[in-house]
Amino acid sequence: MNCFYHPDKAAVGLCKYCQRGLCVECASVIDDVLACQSRHEDEVHQLEQLTARNLFQSKRVASGYMRNATFYGLVGVVFAGFGLWQLKWLGLQAVVFIMLGGFLLYAAAANYFEGRKHK
């Protein structure tokens, strides 16, 4: 493969933006990838920034789900545990606590599986 701009010169790589072959003279290195010198430098820089930001966001979303799952799980266990412990004395009121705890545990599981999807 030869350079798109210099058909007589061998290409050293592809521009990440337009996928054209580039020789040493035409290649510009932006964030570890190649771009057409003074043509697609800005475009490639933006592309790189976009991918970096997307990775960061999906990671943040996944950790957010995991944090929710931990929180719901802990509160759910406390509620359900309290309800079971008080069941003898509180009766129906304790059942409400157990149901609430169960709902929170369900929410925790839902968040957990949702978080794993984003990994």
Ligand SMILES: [Zn+2]
């Ligand atoms: Zn060239």
Ligand SMILES: [Zn+2]
């Ligand atoms: Zn280009």
